[in-house]
Structures are given as C-alpha cells and as structure tokens.
Amino acid sequence: MNSTVLTLLLFILDVTGINRNPLRVESGKASALFFITNDxxxxxSFAHEIARICSDYKSKGVACTLVYVDPSLTDEQARKHAAExxxxxxxxxxxxxxxxxxxxxxxxxxxxxxxxxxxKVVYLGRxxxxxxxxxxxxxxxxDADLRNALDELVAGKPVGKPRTKxxxxxxxxxxx
Numbered sequence: 248m249n250s251t252v253l254t255l256l257l258f259i260l261d262v263t264g265i266n267r268n269p270l271r272v273e274s275g276k277a278s279a280l281f282f283i284t285n286d287x288x289x290x291x292s293f294a295h296e297i298a299r300i301c302s303d304y305k306s307k308g309v310a311c312t313l314v315y316v317d318p319s320l321t322d323e324q325a326r327k328h329a330a331e332x333x334x335x336x337x338x339x340x341x342x343x344x345x346x347x348x349x350x351x352x353x354x355x356x357x358x359x360x361x362x363x364x365x366x367k368v369v370y371l372g373r374x375x376x377x378x379x380x381x382x383x384x385x386x387x388x389x390d391a392d393l394r395n396a397l398d399e400l401v402a403g404k405p406v407g408k409p410r411t412k413x414x415x416x417x418x419x420x421x422x423x
Contacts, residue, residue: 257346261338262322262329267312269340270350270362275308277369277400278362279393282314282342282353285328287416290357293374294332297357300374300393301337307401309361311337316356316418318343345421355413359393363400370396372411 258266272278281297283290301311313334315325320341329339342348351360351368361370376390396406 257350259340259342259346261340262325263339265338267338267340269310269312269314269338269347270366272310272362272364272366275310276364277308277397278310278312279304279397280312280314280347280351280353280360280362281374282316282348282351282356282358282360282418284315284317284356284416284418285320285324286317287356289378289415291332293357293377294334296374296377298333298335300397301335303394304397304401307397309397309401311335313337313339314347314353315339315341316345316348316353317341318345318421345418348418354418355415356418357415358413361393361396361400361406369400369406370409373413378414 257270258268261267269278269280313329322341325339325341352371353360357374358372359374360368363369370393372392374393375388377388392408392411396408399406
C-alpha cells in the first residue's frame with residue numbers, strides 16, 4: 248500500500264465525459280474507490296453492498312467512485328453494467344491506463360481504497376469477509392472491514408486495520 252501522499256492532480260474522464268479527480272477529497276472526510284470488473288462474479292455479488300455503503304456514508308462526508316479496471320470496456324458497457332447491478336449515482340470510471348490501480352496499489356476486484364483529506368491511502372482491502380474462499384460464501388458476515396475503516400475515519404480516529412486481504416479476481420497487468 249502506498250503510504251505516501253498521492254498525486255492530487257490525476258484527472259480522468261468518467262463514463263459520462265466529466266473530468267474527475269478521485270484521489271482528491273474536495274469536501275468531506277474521504278474518498279472511497281471501489282475497484283471492479285464487469286465479469287468478476289465476486290465483484291458483481293458486492294454491487295448492492297457497494298451501493299449501500301455509498302448511500303450510508305454520503306451524508307458522513309465520504310465520496311464514492313466505481314473504478315472499472317478492464318481497459319477494453321467501453322463507457323457504454325460500464326454504464327449498462329452499473330445500471331444492471333444496481334449501482335447508485337456515484338461516478339464510474341474506466342481506468343484504461345491503470346492510473347488509479349497504480350496509485351492505490353489495488354490488485355484484486357472487488358477491492359476498496361480509501362483516500363483521506365491529505366491524499367493518503369488509509370485503507371486498502373476487502374469490503375467485508377463475505378467469502379471464506381473463492382466460490383465459498385460466508386454467512387453470517389463477521390467483519391465489515393471497509394465500514395469499520397470508514398467509521399473510524401469519520402470519527403476522526405486512525406484506521407485500526409489499514410490493510411486487509413481482498414478475495415476475488417486479479418487485476419491483470421496492462422499489455423504494452
């Protein structure tokens with residue numbers, strides 16, 4: 248995980264053509280980036296929880312961005328996927344050059360990165376422990392790792408568990 252301050256001038260067009268800077272917290276407490284692919288079953292199974300987290304924490308000063316890591320995905324495909332899986336009104340970006348992947352250290356989908364007001368990645372890892380292993384869901388969920396990190400950050404406390412192991416689909420390296 249990158250513990251240094253991230254480059255705050257990374258602008259990327261979202262799928263609607265708006266220039267976004269998801270590594271910078273404009274107002275509020277933090278920015279949560281959710282790294283996904285449209286074809287990862289585990290990432291898709293988290294769609295509703297991602298939407299709930301974004302809804303629950305919006306009023307607490309946490310901005311959310313959905314980051315698609317497949318560079319071949321079109322903006323239209325990303326919009327369609329987000330609508331089909333019930334993602335909320337938060338921005339969607341196709342990280343075609345893996346700039347956000349590199350900046351945060353994300354390696355798996357789904358994986359969440361939380362950026363604080365100073366531009367530091369204060370959490371990187373799983374959303375929760377819904378899966379004990381690949382294709383083996385865990386019920387009930389024991390650890391809501393991302394929510395715990397966000398609660399600590401919103402309360403002005405340091406994140407107690409800044410890194411957790413995400414389980415899902417690997418983010419492939421870009422082919423030159």
